[in-house]
Amino acid sequence: MALKKDILIDKYIEALESGEIPWEKGWNTTRPHNPITGTEYNGFNRLWLTFISHEKGYKDTRWFTFNEIADFKNKYHPDEKWKLKKGSEGVEISKKPSYYNEVEDKYYNSRQYYKKLASLDDGEKEQFKNECKMIWNNKDILYIYNAEEIDGIAPEQGIEVDPMTMDKMNTIIENMGVEYEEQVQDKSYYVQSFDKVVTPPKERFKDESLYFATLLHELSHATGHASRLNRDLSGEFGSEKYAIEELRADIGSAFLMADFGLEFDESHVNNHLAYIQNWAKVLKNDRTILQEAIKDAEMINDYVVEMSKQREMMLSKEMENTALDINNMHVTINPGFEGLNYTVFDSNYHIMDGGLIELNDGQSISAKSFIEFINTKAMNIDLNDYKAARSDYEDIFEKANRMCTLDDRYKRTFNVDQMGYFVSEILENGEIVLDAHEDHRMFFSKEEASQLSKNIPMSHITDNREFVEILKSNIIKGLQSESEVNEIYKKPDSAIFKNISSAKQQIDNTLNYGRGR
Known part of the structure; x- marks a missing residue:
């Protein structure tokens, strides 16, 4: 009987030669998993179980061992009696690799290893990787069965996916420390020498899902930087090295898309037509390449998922x-x-x-x-x-400097002779403070302020300080030009001066019963 890895490689080569990308078929947003042990199947096992599910039409993502199904001691599902359907065949899987740190004398599983790696700085990362040895035992084999081969089992309950969002994508980019830039062009790529990802502007993508998928693919390449997972990224376009890196990044981003609830469409296949035949050729020449690419893809997946989590700054x-x-x-x-x-x-x-x-x-x-x-x-x-x-x-200091300049420009001197009074404060009891200058403040009740407002243009009875701050803030934000603000700012005083001769007597009378404090 052919080994599962040989079957999978044969099927993948066959699909690639026909112009298909096989690891993009049959994905569920929920990983294949065992809900009894809490195991989520990763790497080659994940692709293998996804492939089997696609071939047999399984929609259920749950998998169990024979002993768990038989439940001889009635401890796994005491309220349900499960029975394997006649003719059901177990699917062979291998246990996940672990990592042994010789210095710490400690074992890490895959997720612990990459979580630890993500928390270290560049120098510590390299030291930690050198201290760790991957433990991979191909003899550690299990046979498991899909839930759809079991009679008496309750339907699968949907597992909520933590979807990709712009905030989450920004968190990944920030935590990875990779530079990101949108440029008005039609290509997306990662530049190792500058540690930089470049894509067309977001609005040029057909939808947000395609934009996220493209970014995840390029960020998968960026995980190979020496400061992260330290892969060989030296291959030139058309070379075997280049094809292998594209292979691992594409499988890695496929894992990520499933984890973040993103769907593939025909445009993703079209973007990779240049690599598909090359991948088939590479896999034919060396069948171990797919296994190694899947291991790297799982590392990419674990690393980026860890980077998607908010980390304490x-x-x-x-x-x-x-x-x-x-x-x-x-x-x-x-x-x-x-x-x-x-x-x-x-x-x-x-x-x-x-x-x-x-x-x-x-x-x-x-x-x-x-x-x-x-x-x-x-x-x-x-x-x-x-x-x-x-x-x-830099942006904060630039705006602060501009605000200082505007403060100087819009300083105003008020005095009693000009009658340049303005409302500077509204107290909790409803009284209004009318200021002339620093040494002359008048307090008016709501009724008094109402009487005063009949004789002074409404444009002037306002909290000018807040009004000016809004105008200056608009300049900073680019909502209004300085010339527009100058015109707006001048209007209250010009209105006062225009009406001062006719309104002076009434203003004086009003000020007489205002209470100075």
Whole structure:
């Protein structure tokens, strides 16, 4: 009897020669799994069980051993009596490899190995990989049966998939540390020398699913960088090395698409027509290549899935200038001799606070601890309900500098003679504060303010400071030009001056019963 790997390779070569990509057939968003042991089948087993399911039309993703089905001790499914259907055949699988760390004298399973790898810096990654030896035992064989070959079993309950989103994709890119750029062209690719992924603009893709699929394929290549999984990416287009790297990246991205609930379409096959015949040729020449490619694809899958998880951001003296957005505030952080210098800006890019967190060389502080450190009542950060995300360091300083320039430009002097009064504050009791200048503040009730507003243009009875901040913020955001803001800003005073001769007596009378404080 032919071994399962030989059957699978033969079928794959046959499919490739006919212009099909076989590892894109029959996928479910739920991995083949054993719900009794909690095992999810990965790598070659995953492709093999997916292939068998496609061949036999299985829709159920559950698989069990004979002993689990027979349940002689009545402990696996005591409320259900299962029985294998007559003529059912077991499907052969191999147990997953493990990794032995000789220095730690410790074994890691596949997921533990890549989770550990993802938490290390570049130097530590290389050391850890060198310390670990893969343990792969092809004699460790199991035979399992699909749930559709079992009478008496309850229908499969759907397992909710954690779908791909733009936030999740950004998390993967950020955690991997790979550079990403959209360019107005028609190709997607990964440049190893710059550690950079390039795609056409998102809006050029037929839909978001295809955009995600393309990015996952290029990010699969990026996992081969020396700072990550350290594969040989030196092959040129048309070479066997190039074909093998495309093979492992395509199978890896197929795993990822299933895990993230993405579907294939004909455009994905069309994008890989240049490789399909080459893959068939490579597999014919060396049948072990598919096994190795699948092992690498599983590593890619585990690595990227781990990168899709939010990781706690750590800040240290060794990092480059960085920035955070915390709710409506902006924080810039740069390393100094004694630790981390930070500056906090409000939503309009005015400086609120700043200082230093002392750190020694090699010491770090989590983003959460940093936020707790800078928290004050004035900043009003609710530590039970705040959102923090990386921001653009240079962009914050550019906007803060522009705001300083605008502050100087739009400074105004008010005095009693000009009658340039403006409402600066509305108190909790409903009173309104009318300011002339720093030394002259008048307080009016709602009724008094209403009377006053009949004699002073409504455009002037407003909180000008807030009004000006909005206008300046619009300049920063590019919503309004400075010339437009200049015109808007001038209108309240010009309206006052225009009406001052006719309204002066009534204004004076109104001010007489306003209460100065």
